[in-house]
Amino acid sequence: xxxxxxxxxxxxxxxxxxxxxxxxxxxxxxxxxxxxxxxxxxxxxxxxxxxxxxxxxxxxxxxxxxxxxxxxxxxxxxxxxxxxxxxxxxxxxxxxxxxxxxxxxxxxxxxxxxxxxxxxxxxxxxxxxxxxxxxxxxxxxxxxxxxxxxxxxxxxxxxxxxxxxxxxxxxxxxxxxxxxxxxxxxxxxxxxxxxxxxxxxxxxxxxxx
Amino acid sequence: xxxxxxxxxxxxxxxxxxxxxxxxxxxxxxxxxxxxxxxxxxxxxxxxxxxxxxxxxxxxxxxxxxxxxxxxxxxxxxxxxxxxxxxxxxxxxxxxxxxxxxxxxxxxxxxxxxxxxxxxxxxxxxxxxxxxxxxxxxxxxxxxxxxxxxxxxxxxxxxxxxxxxxxxxxxxxxxxxxxxxxxxxxxxxxxxxxxxxxxxxxxxxxxxx
Amino acid sequence: xxxxxxxxxxxxxxxxxxxxxxxxxxxxxxxxxxxxxxxxxxxxxxxxxxxxxxxxxxxxxxxxxxxxxxxxxxxxxxxxxxxxxxxxxxxxxxxxxxxxxxxxxxxxxxxxxxxxxxxxxxxxxxxxxxxxxxxxxxxxxxxxxxxxxxxxxxxxxxxxxxxxxxxxxxxxxxxxxxxxxxxxxxxxxxxxxxxxxxxxxxxxxxxxx
Amino acid sequence: xxxxxxxxxxxxxxxxxxxxxxxxxxxxxxxxxxxxxxxxxxxxxxxxxxxxxxxxxxxxxxxxxxxxxxxxxxxxxxxxxxxxxxxxxxxxxxxxxxxxxxxxxxxxxxxxxxxxxxxxxxxxxxxxxxxxxxxxxxxxxxxxxxxxxxxxxxxxxxxxxxxxxxxxxxxxxxxxxxxxxxxxxxxxxxxxxxxxxxxxxxxxxxxxx
DNA sequence: TATGAATGAGAGTTCATTCAT
DNA sequence: AATGAATGAACTCTCATTCAT
Numbered sequence: 001x002x003x004x005x006x007x008x009x010x011x012x013x014x015x016x017x018x019x020x021x022x023x024x025x026x027x028x029x030x031x032x033x034x035x036x037x038x039x040x041x042x043x044x045x046x047x048x049x050x051x052x053x054x055x056x057x058x059x060x061x062x063x064x065x066x067x068x069x070x071x072x073x074x075x076x077x078x079x080x081x082x083x084x085x086x087x088x089x090x091x092x093x094x095x096x097x098x099x100x101x102x103x104x105x106x107x108x109x110x111x112x113x114x115x116x117x118x119x120x121x122x123x124x125x126x127x128x129x130x131x132x133x134x135x136x137x138x139x140x141x142x143x144x145x146x147x148x149x150x151x152x153x154x155x156x157x158x159x160x161x162x163x164x165x166x167x168x169x170x171x172x173x174x175x176x177x178x179x180x181x182x183x184x185x186x187x188x189x190x191x192x193x194x195x196x197x198x199x200x201x202x203x204x205x206x207x208x209x
Numbered sequence: 210x211x212x213x214x215x216x217x218x219x220x221x222x223x224x225x226x227x228x229x230x231x232x233x234x235x236x237x238x239x240x241x242x243x244x245x246x247x248x249x250x251x252x253x254x255x256x257x258x259x260x261x262x263x264x265x266x267x268x269x270x271x272x273x274x275x276x277x278x279x280x281x282x283x284x285x286x287x288x289x290x291x292x293x294x295x296x297x298x299x300x301x302x303x304x305x306x307x308x309x310x311x312x313x314x315x316x317x318x319x320x321x322x323x324x325x326x327x328x329x330x331x332x333x334x335x336x337x338x339x340x341x342x343x344x345x346x347x348x349x350x351x352x353x354x355x356x357x358x359x360x361x362x363x364x365x366x367x368x369x370x371x372x373x374x375x376x377x378x379x380x381x382x383x384x385x386x387x388x389x390x391x392x393x394x395x396x397x398x399x400x401x402x403x404x405x406x407x408x409x410x411x412x413x414x415x416x417x418x
Numbered sequence: 419x420x421x422x423x424x425x426x427x428x429x430x431x432x433x434x435x436x437x438x439x440x441x442x443x444x445x446x447x448x449x450x451x452x453x454x455x456x457x458x459x460x461x462x463x464x465x466x467x468x469x470x471x472x473x474x475x476x477x478x479x480x481x482x483x484x485x486x487x488x489x490x491x492x493x494x495x496x497x498x499x500x501x502x503x504x505x506x507x508x509x510x511x512x513x514x515x516x517x518x519x520x521x522x523x524x525x526x527x528x529x530x531x532x533x534x535x536x537x538x539x540x541x542x543x544x545x546x547x548x549x550x551x552x553x554x555x556x557x558x559x560x561x562x563x564x565x566x567x568x569x570x571x572x573x574x575x576x577x578x579x580x581x582x583x584x585x586x587x588x589x590x591x592x593x594x595x596x597x598x599x600x601x602x603x604x605x606x607x608x609x610x611x612x613x614x615x616x617x618x619x620x621x622x623x624x625x626x627x
Numbered sequence: 628x629x630x631x632x633x634x635x636x637x638x639x640x641x642x643x644x645x646x647x648x649x650x651x652x653x654x655x656x657x658x659x660x661x662x663x664x665x666x667x668x669x670x671x672x673x674x675x676x677x678x679x680x681x682x683x684x685x686x687x688x689x690x691x692x693x694x695x696x697x698x699x700x701x702x703x704x705x706x707x708x709x710x711x712x713x714x715x716x717x718x719x720x721x722x723x724x725x726x727x728x729x730x731x732x733x734x735x736x737x738x739x740x741x742x743x744x745x746x747x748x749x750x751x752x753x754x755x756x757x758x759x760x761x762x763x764x765x766x767x768x769x770x771x772x773x774x775x776x777x778x779x780x781x782x783x784x785x786x787x788x789x790x791x792x793x794x795x796x797x798x799x800x801x802x803x804x805x806x807x808x809x810x811x812x813x814x815x816x817x818x819x820x821x822x823x824x825x826x827x828x829x830x831x832x833x834x835x836x
Numbered sequence: 837t838a839t840g841a842a843t844g845a846g847a848g849t850t851c852a853t854t855c856a857t
Numbered sequence: 858a859a860t861g862a863a864t865g866a867a868c869t870c871t872c873a874t875t876c877a878t
Contacts, residue, residue, distance in 0.1 A: 045861095165412075168385030169378035175377065203374075203378065255844075461864090582803065582822065586796075587795075590797070593799070606788055671838065673838070673874090676874070677837070
């Protein structure tokens with residue numbers, strides 16, 4: 001039955017994608033079935049195919065969303081470019097928080113997204129995802145250049161390579177901290193947060209002037 | 210039928226595991242079926258179960274192998290601790306080469322392995338994997354301490370947290386370079402290798418004295 | 419494709435269970451595959467799993483049905499407790515007819531069911547099956563007591579042990595007659611029916627006053 | 628390697644059959660694999676096929692053995708035909724003991740064997756089985772006739788039909804007692820043995836003079 | 837005689853997807 | 858727009874059996 005009052009189709013897509021995100025996070029993409037997603041979203045399984053051509057399309061939408069969240073995450077941290085170092089700290093904290101709140105999305109940004117945008121005639125969603133990635137890059141490059149201009153960051157930094165390096169390193173660091181949380185706290189006698197603070201600081205020292 | 214010449218059982222395990230590694234890399238672990246692995250390895254599907262109790266055991270063996278290769282990769286680079294910086298360079302190059310030759314294994318070390326060793330009474334293979342990981346850590350810590358002792362590395366570095374940070378960052382960097390190879394060469398007008406060289410150098414500057 | 423007309427879901431379960439019963443009878447439960455059941459029932463194998471969670475659920479449903487049929491079989495025979503001996507005759511004839519029409523079900527009542535209700539937290543179907551069994555026992559005990567009261571049955575009969583004994587013996591007798599039908603008619607020069615009539619009478623003489 | 632010293636082939640068959648019997652009893656015929664049987668018997672799986680053409684042949688040998696044991700069981704009980712009633716008691720006790728010691732064999736005699744000997748060009752083993760069955764019948768008929776002659780049993784008993792009836796009823800009774808042991812002890816507040824004693828006595832009263 | 841090695845055939849089960857309504 | 862019903866194709870895993878040695 002028409003469980004739901006009339007809503008914009010995009011609202012349905014949102015509901016479904018949200019349910020899928022939770023399940024993907026809990027069980028992985030392959031581990032979550034369309035049946036489960038439908039049930040969790042409160043639709044019939046066949047209805048999912050009204051709003052998405054197939055499972056992959058759900059994944060693509062989530063990829064886009066995760067990229068957009070990442071954009072907000074970064075944009076917010078860099079909004080007030082008062083102090084370069086504080087910006088960096090805020091950025092790191094925002095990333096951390098993002099990872100903590102939406103680990104699946106975070107992983108998606110790092111893994112899936114990175115791999116895409118290369119080859120194949122991709123879906124519109126994937127193109128958007130790529131563009132948001134570009135936006136993020138611009139944001140970070142501007143931040144970097146401002147930092148150099150202010151003399152807070154090393155003048156010899158090449159903007160784009162540096163941004164990419166940072167991006168890769170921060171992502172790798174956060175993921176490792178997450179995967180090995182138990183090990184870190186035991187072997188290092190350090191809570192994950194302090195380990196990350198240490199790592200973040202280490203990384204900053206590679207770009208600081 | 211295609212009965213094979215006599216070989217040591219471990220040779221069969223190797224053949225199967227090698228075929229599996231290639232397929233896992235191409236299609237992911239869940240994406241590669243036992244049928245495909247059998248065909249690729251030149252055995253019947255049932256024969257796979259003569260040499261491995263189940264699919265997971267293949268994965269575990271690959272995990273162990275990838276960790277052992279990583280160990281060799283690192284040990285070789287640090288064998289002659291003549292010059293700390295050269296060692297670092299060699300280490301980076303070895304990692305790169307490893308990633309280039311066995312991308313699935315490399316990914317495995319970073320992703321799977323990192324996540325394991327946490328919880329559950331695991332298979333013997335998984336335990337070995339964990340122990341090799343420990344060996345690697347010791348290797349790196351020794352390297353770090355030697356560098357500090359020689360005055361080439363910052364004296365305020367905390368060994369274990371630094372090693373873990375480096376590990377996470379290097380891994381993230383290499384993976385990103387790999388996933389975004391096309392993008393990097395296009396947007397940055399830089400071959401992957403040079404980008405990585407730049408990133409490696411950046412990272413080194415965070416620990417150099 | 420062979421999509422079926424709309425029917426109540428329970429009708430589908432019936433169709434499937436009926437096909438399964440025939441195959442189980444012919445080849446045994448383990449000997450009949452879900453593939454065969456699906457084909458015999460005119461569904462695709464996957465559809466079976468729409469109506470039953472697994473093979474065992476089909477078996478359980480059949481067990482319940484066979485017990486319910488047995489109940490009817492007995493209840494009908496004992497409906498008019500006019501004459502104890504006639505009731506007994508009717509009961510035997512009903513059992514015989516049941517065995518002839520649904521040999522697998524009959525076997526199930528005797529073999530499977532008897533064994534169950536002992537241990538494990540069972541399916542709802544299995545619980546129902548057990549309860550129908552209890553109902554049957556009550557029916558028979560009442561019959562016995564009435565017979566004793568009327569002086570037609572021995573006054574020293576212990577109700578429950580007697581009922582159970584009769585139950586076991588009648589079942590064994592009917593099964594043997596069925597399994598050895600050919601032998602009986604040849605070695606004894608007696609059709610199965612007359613052999614059974616003889617056996618039933620023999621048994622009755624053990625409880626008659 | 629040749630684990631075992633030279634033994635007559637039949638000894639090997641015995642070993643294997645013995646191992647199979649144990650497993651069949653524990654897990655059912657379909658539930659026990661040739662692999663397990665081989666392991667339990669201390670042979671390699673392929674060796675099983677040296678001594679038996681296939682799994683069914685093992686079953687057939689066991690069927691024969693179980694029939695032969697049944698013969699001994701009965702013959703021993705009837706050896707001293709001193710007193711008809713005592714013989715009957717001994718017979719029942721022997722059957723009980725047989726069922727307790729070798730439930731799988733007992734079941735086999737009742738179920739499998741009964742069903743065979745009808746149709747198909749059967750294996751030599753199956754023919755022997757059939758003949759042992761005949762021997763048993765003769766034994767019992769003689770016993771019956773002796774009892775009638777002595778005036779202890781009803782003179783109107785038809786030998787073969789009576790024997791068959793008794794056979795079916797006793798088997799059914801013992802099996803039911805075994806399957807429902809828990810239920811019997813709970814609902815009837817009677818240990819299995821006493822219940823059976825009651826049933827045996829009931830049955831005897833149907834043939835006693 | 838005895839077996840290690842191999843496998844074809846098939847088991848039960850799952851799932852993304854389709855389609856008539 | 859929404860869904861109940863159905864399924865083809867695939868999955869992991871098992872097992873009786875074969876055969877070269």
